[in-house]
Amino acid sequence: MDMWGQKAKRAVAYAVLALWGLVCLFPVYWLAITAFKSAKDIATGPVYLPFFDFSPTLAAWRYIFVGSSDKLVLRFINSCLVASVSAMIVLLASCMAVYGLTRLRYRLPWMRGIMPNRFILAGMIATRLLPPVVVVLPLYIMARLTHTLDTRFALIVTYSAVNLPVGLWLLYPVFGTRRCEQEESALLDGASQFTVLFSILMPMIAGSIAAAGILVFTLCMNEYLLAVYLASDQAMTLPPWIAGQMSIREGQVASPDEEWANFSAASLLLILPLMLFAGLAQRVLGRMATFK
Numbered sequence: 001m002d003m004w005g006q007k008a009k010r011a012v013a014y015a016v017l018a019l020w021g022l023v024c025l026f027p028v029y030w031l032a033i034t035a036f037k038s039a040k041d042i043a044t045g046p047v048y049l050p051f052f053d054f055s056p057t058l059a060a061w062r063y064i065f066v067g068s069s070d071k072l073v074l075r076f077i078n079s080c081l082v083a084s085v086s087a088m089i090v091l092l093a094s095c096m097a098v099y100g101l102t103r104l105r106y107r108l109p110w111m112r113g114i115m116p117n118r119f120i121l122a123g124m125i126a127t128r129l130l131p132p133v134v135v136v137l138p139l140y141i142m143a144r145l146t147h148t149l150d151t152r153f154a155l156i157v158t159y160s161a162v163n164l165p166v167g168l169w170l171l172y173p174v175f176g177t178r179r180c181e182q183e184e185s186a187l188l189d190g191a192s193q194f195t196v197l198f199s200i201l202m203p204m205i206a207g208s209i210a211a212a213g214i215l216v217f218t219l220c221m222n223e224y225l226l227a228v229y230l231a232s233d234q235a236m237t238l239p240p241w242i243a244g245q246m247s248i249r250e251g252q253v254a255s256p257d258e259e260w261a262n263f264s265a266a267s268l269l270l271i272l273p274l275m276l277f278a279g280l281a282q283r284v285l286g287r288m289a290t291f292k
Helices: 002-034 039-044 059-067 072-103 117-129 132-145 152-175 181-188 193-204 206-221 225-230 238-251 258-291
Strands: none
Touching: 002 258, 039 258, 059 072, 059 258, 072 117, 072 152, 072 193, 072 206, 072 238, 072 258, 117 152, 132 152, 132 225, 152 206, 152 225, 181 193, 193 206, 206 258, 225 238, 238 258
């Protein structure tokens, strides 16, 4: 009786998870099929299955890569480049900062022996609590004074600084507060702190670093407010362009139906790097777990 009860509970749990998975994935599926619909299919009513309810077309993708005058390919390249470089900078800086704050002890004479490591870490993480709208105006002024407005450099530096507290928050529990046996052995053998960090500790926690990288990369790809203020044309990424174009279409009395296909294709293009990056990281982590 207990065995049948456990099977029934498991079946119910799987059914609930499957239903919730369908609820979460259906918007992505609807976005994907809308990117392959024609204006007529969008206007006549809801159709769900390609090749059965409607004939797929590549008109929206042809518009994005060839027919658009809004430099959509450049927006996509900007998003991928800025997010990738920012994520790598955040991971590198976070690993070095967390290692220094957890392995090295700083003592200030006026604090009477109290080690300020935790206070430094808490202060760095607390900067993430500020709403982006509070810091966007000072960032805009600094970018204008340094003549870096509408450049990828400004976006990379800003994204890295804004998401550094996220990297610290994610990696602090992974590093721990004390050295492990491998670190102690390497230090006794004469290895430097950099050697211990990059050759011993980081390979041991590569899976956690990759997981943190996926989250930071996602945050950088989806950033909207900072990109709106710091990039206007050459460095603009996809999120501000999509939001701006949808606002323009909402203000029009009659929007062309093919624009919804174009928006869907651009949105799908935005999430493709996230899916590919997550899938690649999952495969690499799976191979690492197999070889261990």
